[in-house]
Structure formats: C-alpha cells, structure tokens
Amino acid sequence: MEITVTVNGTQRSADVEPRTLLVHFVRDHLGLTGTNVGCDTSSCGACTLHLDGESVKSCTLLAAQADGGEITTIEGLARDGELHPMQQAFMENHGLQCGFCTPGMIMAATSLLDEQPNPTEEDVRIGLEGNLCRCTGYHNIVQAVLACAKG
Amino acid sequence: MTLTDAPTTTSVIGQRLLRKEDPALLTGEARFTDDLQLPGALHLIVARSPYAHARITRIDTSAAAAAPGVVAVHTGADLTDLWAAPMPCAWPVTDDMKNPAHYPLAVDKVNYVGDGVACVLATSNAAGRDAVELIDVEYEPLEAVVGLEDALSDRIVIHEDLGTNASYTWPLVVEEQEGAVDRAFADAAFTVKERYVQQRLIPMAMEPRAVAAVPQPFGGDITLYTATQVPHILKVMTAITLGIPEHQLRVVAPAVGGGFGSKLNVYAEELLCTALSRKHHLPVRWTEERSENSMATIHGRGQIQDIELAADADGKLIGLRVKLLADMGAYLQLVTPGIPLLGAFLYAGVYHLPKAFSFSCTSVFTNLTPTDAYRGAGRPEATYAIERAMDTLAAAVGVDPREIRRRNYIAKEAYPYEAYTGLTYDSGDHIKAADIAADLADYDGIRAKQKDQNVEGSTTRLGIGMCSYFEMCGLAPSRVLASLNYSAGGWEAATVRVLPTSKIQVVTGTTPHGQGHETSWSMIAAEKLGVAVEDVDVLHSDTAISPLGLDTYGSRSLPVGGVAVAMACDKVIDKAKLIAAHQLEASAEDLEFSGGSFTVAGSPDKALPLAAIACEAFTAHDLPDGMEPNLEAHVTYDPPNFSWPFGTHMCVVEVDTETGSVDVLKYVAVDDCGVQINPLIVEGQVHGGVIQGLAQALFEGAVYDADGNLQTATLADYLVPAASDVPSITLGHSVTPSPTNQLGVKGVGEAGTIGAAPTVINAIVDALSGLGVTDVKMPASPINVWTAIAEATASNNGDVGGTASAPDTSTSATSGEADQ
Numbered sequence: 001m002e003i004t005v006t007v008n009g010t011q012r013s014a015d016v017e018p019r020t021l022l023v024h025f026v027r028d029h030l031g032l033t034g035t036n037v038g039c040d041t042s043s044c045g046a047c048t049l050h051l052d053g054e055s056v057k058s059c060t061l062l063a064a065q066a067d068g069g070e071i072t073t074i075e076g077l078a079r080d081g082e083l084h085p086m087q088q089a090f091m092e093n094h095g096l097q098c099g100f101c102t103p104g105m106i107m108a109a110t111s112l113l114d115e116q117p118n119p120t121e122e123d124v125r126i127g128l129e130g131n132l133c134r135c136t137g138y139h140n141i142v143q144a145v146l147a148c149a150k151g
Numbered sequence: 152m153t154l155t156d157a158p159t160t161t162s163v164i165g166q167r168l169l170r171k172e173d174p175a176l177l178t179g180e181a182r183f184t185d186d187l188q189l190p191g192a193l194h195l196i197v198a199r200s201p202y203a204h205a206r207i208t209r210i211d212t213s214a215a216a217a218a219p220g221v222v223a224v225h226t227g228a229d230l231t232d233l234w235a236a237p238m239p240c241a242w243p244v245t246d247d248m249k250n251p252a253h254y255p256l257a258v259d260k261v262n263y264v265g266d267g268v269a270c271v272l273a274t275s276n277a278a279g280r281d282a283v284e285l286i287d288v289e290y291e292p293l294e295a296v297v298g299l300e301d302a303l304s305d306r307i308v309i310h311e312d313l314g315t316n317a318s319y320t321w322p323l324v325v326e327e328q329e330g331a332v333d334r335a336f337a338d339a340a341f342t343v344k345e346r347y348v349q350q351r352l353i354p355m356a357m358e359p360r361a362v363a364a365v366p367q368p369f370g371g372d373i374t375l376y377t378a379t380q381v382p383h384i385l386k387v388m389t390a391i392t393l394g395i396p397e398h399q400l401r402v403v404a405p406a407v408g409g410g411f412g413s414k415l416n417v418y419a420e421e422l423l424c425t426a427l428s429r430k431h432h433l434p435v436r437w438t439e440e441r442s443e444n445s446m447a448t449i450h451g452r453g454q455i456q457d458i459e460l461a462a463d464a465d466g467k468l469i470g471l472r473v474k475l476l477a478d479m480g481a482y483l484q485l486v487t488p489g490i491p492l493l494g495a496f497l498y499a500g501v502y503h504l505p506k507a508f509s510f511s512c513t514s515v516f517t518n519l520t521p522t523d524a525y526r527g528a529g530r531p532e533a534t535y536a537i538e539r540a541m542d543t544l545a546a547a548v549g550v551d552p553r554e555i556r557r558r559n560y561i562a563k564e565a566y567p568y569e570a571y572t573g574l575t576y577d578s579g580d581h582i583k584a585a586d587i588a589a590d591l592a593d594y595d596g597i598r599a600k601q602k603d604q605n606v607e608g609s610t611t612r613l614g615i616g617m618c619s620y621f622e623m624c625g626l627a628p629s630r631v632l633a634s635l636n637y638s639a640g641g642w643e644a645a646t647v648r649v650l651p652t653s654k655i656q657v658v659t660g661t662t663p664h665g666q667g668h669e670t671s672w673s674m675i676a677a678e679k680l681g682v683a684v685e686d687v688d689v690l691h692s693d694t695a696i697s698p699l700g701l702d703t704y705g706s707r708s709l710p711v712g713g714v715a716v717a718m719a720c721d722k723v724i725d726k727a728k729l730i731a732a733h734q735l736e737a738s739a740e741d742l743e744f745s746g747g748s749f750t751v752a753g754s755p756d757k758a759l760p761l762a763a764i765a766c767e768a769f770t771a772h773d774l775p776d777g778m779e780p781n782l783e784a785h786v787t788y789d790p791p792n793f794s795w796p797f798g799t800h801m802c803v804v805e806v807d808t809e810t811g812s813v814d815v816l817k818y819v820a821v822d823d824c825g826v827q828i829n830p831l832i833v834e835g836q837v838h839g840g841v842i843q844g845l846a847q848a849l850f851e852g853a854v855y856d857a858d859g860n861l862q863t864a865t866l867a868d869y870l871v872p873a874a875s876d877v878p879s880i881t882l883g884h885s886v887t888p889s890p891t892n893q894l895g896v897k898g899v900g901e902a903g904t905i906g907a908a909p910t911v912i913n914a915i916v917d918a919l920s921g922l923g924v925t926d927v928k929m930p931a932s933p934i935n936v937w938t939a940i941a942e943a944t945a946s947n948n949g950d951v952g953g954t955a956s957a958p959d960t961s962t963s964a965t966s967g968e969a970d971q
Contacts, residue, residue: 038408100183134409137838
C-alpha cells in the first residue's frame with residue numbers, strides 16, 4: 001500500500017506491505033537509520049520518534065497508521081549544523097556512552113520538556129521510564145534533561 | 152573542544168573534555184551494523200530449538216524452501232563441510248577439561264532453548280522470518296538439566312560422549328606449610344560459613360547483535376561487519392574455524408551499542424554469515440531480535456559459592472576456604488571456563504591473608520544458554536562473597552562492618568604488596584577510600600538514626616552497607632595468562648603517525664563501544680606530543696586499519712592500550728629529536744621537548760616545532776644519514792602486572808518490612824582508578840557500572856522453569872532498571888597512581904559493578920538485622936526480602952516452617968531460579 005508522510009519537513013511516499021511497522025518504514029524505506037530497534041516488546045524505547053508532535057514508540061505502530069502524518073526523527077533535530085539544545089545538553093553532561101538508546105532517549109526527553117518545561121529530578125526519571133539505557137545508569141541523562149530545561 | 156569546567160591546569164590529562172564520539176551518535180549519523188546499506192544482501196534467519204534438551208529426529212525444510220523470497224534453507228547436517236573446526240573455546244583451564252564439540256547449527260541434538268538447528272536465507276528479513284516458521288523439526292524431548300547440583304549429580308548426562316556433566320575442577324591451594332588451612336580453622340576464634348547464589352544475568356546490551364558478511368566478487372576476500380567487542384580475536388578465530396586464509400578476512404566493528412562482555416565472543420551467526428556468504432557469493436546479514444538475544448547471546452554469573460572464613464580473636468583473617476559450583480550452560484563459548492577463575496585471586500579482597508587459602512571450582516554443563524564474560528567476569532562474584540562474609544564476621548566478632556574491615560585492610564605502607572597468591576597488588580589506600588565514602592554517606596549519622604528508627608514494631612527499617620574492593624584488571628601480562636592456560640596473550644598495540652601537515656593519527660588495537668577511546672586516546676597523544684586534541688584522530692575497530700590488537704574487555708583498554716599509545720608517542724618523539732638535532736645542528740642530548748617544540752638547552756631561541764619536523768620527515772630531503780623517512784612509531788605493550796583499582800562503596804536503604812520493598816536513599820561510590828585521563832568519562836563508567844551491579848542486587852535474574860524454558864526472554868520480563876527505578880549516585884575518588892605504567896592509570900570499566908551488589912545487599916541485611924535476618928537472596932525483590940523476614944521471624948519464634956504466606960507481589964523475574 002502507498003503511504004505518504006512528512007518526515008523532518010520533507011514529504012515522502014513509499015509502497016509498503018500493510019504489516020510494515022513504522023520503525024521499519026523509517027529505517028528501511030526512508031533510510032533514516034538513526035531510529036533504532038532494541039527490543040520486540042515496546043519496552044526499550046530505542047525507536048522513539050515524534051508523530052504529529054507526540055513521542056511514540058515506532059515499533060508499536062504500523063506505518064499505515066502514520067499515513068498523512070508528520071514525523072520527526074533524530075535526524076531532524078539538529079538544524080543548520082547546530083545541535084538541538086537537548087542534543088547539546090546530552091553532550092555536555094556526558095548523557096550517552098554507546099549511543100544506541102540516545103536517539104530514542106533524546107526524542108522522549110524533548111517531548112517530556114514540551115509537556116513539563118520545569119521538571120524535578122523525579123519528574124524526569126518517571127518521564128523517561130519508557131526508555132532504557134544500559135550504559136549510563138541514567139545519572140547523566142537526568143542531569144542533561146534538567147540542564148536543558150534550565151536552558 | 153568545549154570544557155564543562157574551567158581547566159585548573161595546562162595539562163590536557165585530567166580535563167573534563169567533551170567526547171569526540173558524541174555528535175555522530177547524537178544526530179543518528181553513527182552507523183551500527185544493522186544500519187549498513189547492503190544492496191542484494193540475503194537475510195539469515197536461524198530456526199531455534201524450543202526444547203532445552205532433545206534429539207533431532209527429522210527436519211523437513213521443503214515448505215520453507217518453497218516460500219516466497221527464500222533463496223536457501225540449510226540444516227546443521229547440510230553444513231558440516233563448512234566447518235574446519237568446532238566453535239572455539241580459547242581457555243582450556245585444565246588439561247583434562249571436558250569440552251563438547253559445538254557447531255554453529257546443531258546436528259543430532261539440541262542442548263538449550265535457542266540452540267540453532269537450521270537457517271533460512273531470504274531476500275528480506277520479513278520473508279525469512281515467515282519461512283523459518285515453516286521448517287518442520289521433529290524432536291524427541293529429553294529431561295532437561297537446569298539446577299547446578301542436579302547437573303553435578305550426573306543423574307542425566309547432557310553430552311553423553313563426555314560421560315559426565317562436570318567440565319573441570321580447578322583447584323588453587325596456597326599454604327605456608329601443608330595443612331595450614333585446616334590449622335587456621337582449628338585455631339580460629341571465629342569462623343564464618345556462608346553459601347551465596349550468584350543468579351544468572353542477561354547482559355542486555357541495548358543494541359542486539361548484528362552481523363553482515365560481504366564477499367568480494369573475485370579473489371575470495373571477505374569483510375565481516377559485526378557488533379563485536381573483539382574484531383581482532385574474531386578474525387583469528389573465524390579463519391581457524393572456517394579454515395579460510397586469515398589474510399583474506401577483514402573484520403570491522405562499526406558503531407557498537409554496548410557489550411558488557413556479551414560481544415566478547417565468537418558466535419554461531421558470525422560464522423554462519425561468513426561461511427554462507429562465501430557459499431552463495433552474496434552478502435549475508437543477520438540481526439538479532441531481543442528475545443533471541445536473551446536466549447542465544449551469552450549469559451553471565453551463575454554460581455553457587457561456599458565461602459568459609461577463619462579469624463583470630465581480633466577478627467583478623469587467618470584462613471579462607473572457597474568452593475564454587477559454576478554454570479557453564481550447554482557449551483563452552485570463547486572464554487566460558489575461565490570466568491569463575493578470574494575471581495579466584497580476589498577472594499581475600501583488600502585484606503591481608505596469610506598463606507592459608509584453599510579454592511576449588513567445579514564447573515558443570517546445564518541445558519541452559521552458555522555463560523561467559525559479563526561486566527566484571529568472576530571478580531564481582533568473588534567480591535560479593537568476601538564482602539558479604541566480612542559483614543557476617545563483623546556480626547560474629549561484635550564490631551561494626553567498618554571496623555572489621557579496618558582491622559583487615561592491607562596497610563597503605565605495605566604496597567606494592569605480594570599477596571598470598573603470589574600476585575603483586577600495585578597500590579592501595581583503603582582507609583582513605585573508606586573514610587571519604589563514610590563522610591559522603593554520613594555513616595555515623597545513619598548509625599545514630601538507626602537507633603531511633605529501627606525499633607520494635609518499626610516497619611520502615613534503615614540500613615547502611617559497604618563494600619571495599621580490589622579490581623584485578625588491565626588484562627593482562629601474557630606470561631600470567633600462559634600460566635592460566637589462556638590461549639592468547641594480553642598485550643596491546645598502538646601506532647602513532649605524524650602526518651605531513653602535522654596532524655596526528657593514532658591507531659589502536661582496542662575496540663571501544665561506548666568507553667570514549669577516541670577522546671581519551673586523543674588526550675594522551677595531545678599531552679605527549681604537545682598538540683591540540685582536535686588535531687588527533689583515533690582509528691580503531693577495523694582489522695584493515697588496525698591489524699594488531701586484542702580489543703576491549705576486562706577494564707584493559709586504558710592500562711594496556713592507552714599506555715601503548717603513550718609509549719608510541721615517546722618513540723615518535725625519540726625519532727623527531729634526532730631530526731631536530733640534525734636540523735638545529737645540536738646534540739640530541741641537549742634537546743628538550745615540551746609544548747610541541749624542541750629547544751636547545753640554554754638557547755631557548757633555537758626551537759623547532761614538531762610540525763616542521765613532520766614535514767621534513769615526509770619530504771626526506773635532509774634527514775640524518777641512514778634514517779628512514781616519515782614520522783611514525785608502533786608499539787606492542789605487554790603489561791608487567793595487572794592493575795589494581797580499588798575503592799569503597801556505601802549504600803543507604805530503607806526497607807518496608809510489610810511489603811519487602813527496598814528504597815535506595817543514597818549510593819556513594821569512591822573509586823581509585825589511579826590517574827584519571829578524563830574525569831567526565833570516568834564518572835560515566837562508574838555510574839553505569841554501579842547501576843548494573845545494583846540491578847543484580849535488586850532486580851535482575853534469568854529465570855528458567857523446570858524444563859529449561861527461559862521465562863525472562865524479553866525486556867518486559869527481564870527487569871533492566873529504568874530511570875525511575877534507580878537513584879542518583881554520589882561520587883568521590885582518590886588518586887593513587889599505578890606504579891607499573893607511565894600514565895599511572897588502572898582502568899575503571901568494571902569497578903562500579905564489582906562494588907555495587909554486595910554494598911546493596913549488605914545495606915538491606917543491615918536494615919533487617921534487628922529482625923534476625925542474616926542474608927537475602929539476590930535479586931532482593933520484594934518477595935525475596937519479605938521471605939527472608941518471614942523466615943527470620945519464624946525462626947526467632949521457634950516456628951520454622953510456619954504458616955507465613957507471601958504477599959502476592961511476585962513477578963516472573965523475581966520468583967527465583969528453578970532448582971537452585
């Protein structure tokens with residue numbers, strides 16, 4: 001089936017099998033491999049991206065469900081060679097090590113600040129509980145999000 | 152390069168430089184193996200056994216072969232000609248170690264759930280996954296061996312040709328005179344005898360494994376891309392196992408999403424992709440699903456530990472007995488048998504022990520996923536046992552856990568200290584580390600608060616626990632590895648090259664996957680050569696670019712690989728000095744090198760920067776007679792000793808005695824990894840390590856049913872903690888430089904994991920000690936904590952085996968291991 005989405009500001013169309021998951025559509029059909037797959041139970045959040053302004057786990061949606069929608073992936077955050085403030089905060093606070101969970105974590109974190117611009121540490125920890133990281137122990141991720149919120 | 156703190160020194164080393172690795176990872180530009188675009192590649196899907204133990208009686212692949220998009224279907228029996236040797240185990244720890252032949256696909260019999268039996272090659276991943284369901288395998292199920300003691304009984308022998316489930320028994324007895332251990336226990340004023348169970352853990356690197364083998368159309372060369380920690384080791388082992396020329400094999404580890412030991416191996420899928428890409432003359436790729444990862448990537452830990460301490464009237468250790476029963480799983484993977492033995496040398500921890508030590512490890516096969524290295528690998532287990540037992544000894548002697556440790560610490564003045572095992576510990580200052588930790592944790596304040604809070608009837612009990620550890624890392628002096636029957640050395644290689652425009656290339660044999668070597672090695676080269684960090688590039692993880700190396704594991708990269716980089720810089724400077732002397736018409740002995748320039752002693756106006764020498768070395772127009780052009784140096788460094796980071800961790804918990812839930816109020820980690828190249832990176836390593844150790848203590852465990860089915864195969868069932876499950880961490884540190892290398896570094900990758908599990912459990916037991924609780928099984932889930940309280944209470948009331956019933960809080964991941 002043919003679906004059309006706006007991805008990182010550009011309209012893209014592709015012919016996909018109806019069973020294609022959104023994450024596979026983004027990775028395999030659009031070639032945007034920054035969005036990762038880390039599990040098969042919607043537990044890890046590595047595939048988090050924004051659909052119509054909300055963070056979603058793209059392994060739990062069919063590509064067809066995104067038809068006509070607006071998608072932002074990690075590749076769409078940095079503008080004109082400048083990192084997004086959340087990306088910059090992750091860098092400055094050493095909020096990433098291997099970097100595999102990072103795209104999903106950053107997409108979830110930007111969404112969190114949209115909803116809660118001034119979160120407490122506990123708000124950040126609860127807000128990110130759908131995204132797993134095995135390297136950082138979360139300490140510096142939490143610091144990064146708090147730093148980004150403070151601007 | 153941006154600084155997070157203003158530099159306090161002009162030295163590069165020690166600054167909190169932001170990582171060079173980050174921009175690519177932050178923007179999605181980094182390429183992990185599954186991100187590689189390989190037009191025309193076939194997708195490999197492996198059919199896996201649903202039985203833990205069964206004979207394969209028939210495989211019908213016809214329906215799968217006829218399915219859309221399928222190019223080939225292979226069974227284990229079809230492919231036997233592809234293997235020149237079984238899958239490798241590089242650590243035959245004893246001469247009589249039993250090692251069953253293990254091939255990428257099983258032929259007659261499966262020995263764990265997830266054992267590969269057949270595979271599909273298809274034009275897409277989805278087509279392959281559909282087709283693999285059509286492979287019809289007929290099994291004759293056999294009873295599974297799940298428990299370690301059951302395995303040891305040989306009631307059912309898994310590998311019949313071996314005649315036993317015991318792979319090996321490895322003893323290490325160190326006695327001043329024969330019988331010293333028995334005498335120590337006979338003479339002891341206090342003895343402690345404890346049994347601890349190290350539950351199986353699943354490493355769960357966030358990136359599942361992925362492989363892509365790409366053959367060249369002509370000539371037989373092949374490039375193997377794989378999510379591995381060890382491309383160099385894998386190249387040698389793949390060449391041997393497939394019987395292909397090693398020089399025609401190139402192994403590349405693209406961006407790798409965490410390893411923690413689980414990607415330190417030679418896996419069936421790496422061999423299958425390589426062999427089948429040669430067979431079909433097409434690229435072959437495979438990407439693991441998470442539930443496959445849980446079953447078919449190695450597990451860690453899995454030991455029953457019996458430890459006995461003998462102490463004199465002051466509580467000082469005079470003898471130690473350790474007996475391990477270790478779970479190898481169904482087969483021996485790359486270094487499976489050596490893992491429990493890596494801990495053998497750490498059972499006396501940071502304490503003085505006379506030569507009265509008896510250790511023995513018996514390792515058994517089970518019908519479970521093979522075990523191998525997982526963050527710390529043998530050393531967290533050893534540290535757990537001694538640090539839990541020291542708390543028990545403190546209780547027996549009637550002194551505080553801090554005091555029993557203070558009485559036993561190896562004195563700072565005693566370093567370098569030759570231990571009872573013959574190993575030399577390079578440095579340590581344990582009282583200092585413990586004092587810093589106690590201040591940060593408010594140890595005395597918590598003790599005072601406990602008196603008010605932990606009173607009769609209180610249901611919210613406060614506890615504080617500690618652990619002092621040594622980490623034996625910097626693997627390793629090759630001769631020591633030889634004495635342990637390890638099949639390889641422990642050196643590391645580095646090349647430093649000054650390019651004609653004076654930019655620097657560092658080639659390293661280490662293989663980072665989150666540790667930030669590009670940044671840290673750049674800092675080392677910048678410091679040594681007096682250049683900007685931005686002017687250094689670090690090349691790694693590709694055997695065509697970095698042909699020599701032994702890769703990244705065991706906290707070895709900095710104390711071995713980083714030191715090799717520093718040594719290669721020294722060699723570059725030595726050569727550059729000869730060129731400078733020639734150019735300046737001075738004697739090399741009169742030249743000084745600092746800030747990137749050579750100057751003649753006493754004539755500071757006569758200076759020659761490295762940049763000018765680099766150009767000179769490149770043009771070779773006017774070099775000293777007989778000197779080779781270009782400015783580069785190669786070093787292979789074999790360390791003279793392990794390195795010995797140490798530290799003290801403390802944890803404050805509150806335990807709800809009615810629900811068994813544990814709230815971690817504070818976690819303090821004081822680590823001494825010697826000189827810190829980049830404190831930002833050091834802290835990140837400790838944070839992550841601590842949470843992995845804390846996760847073993849509180850959450851994680853691979854749970855099998857009695858038939859050997861893994862009940863925790865997904866991230867929904869296996870409790871990798873989320874941000875909301877864990878505390879922030881308070882860090883302190885001391886710096887005791889290693890005297891055995893020029894940088895004074897020791898390594899820090901595993902320290903957090905080694906310290907955390909005993910610290911947390913000691914805190915929980917401390918909180919509950921007033922209720923008579925003396926131990927809590929890991930993971931200390933609500934049900935396990937509640938059960939420990941209930942049993943202690945029943946025992947106090949003389950009511951063992953009473954009618955207490957557990958609250959309904961169990962989950963599949965916290966209900967304990969079957970038959971263990």
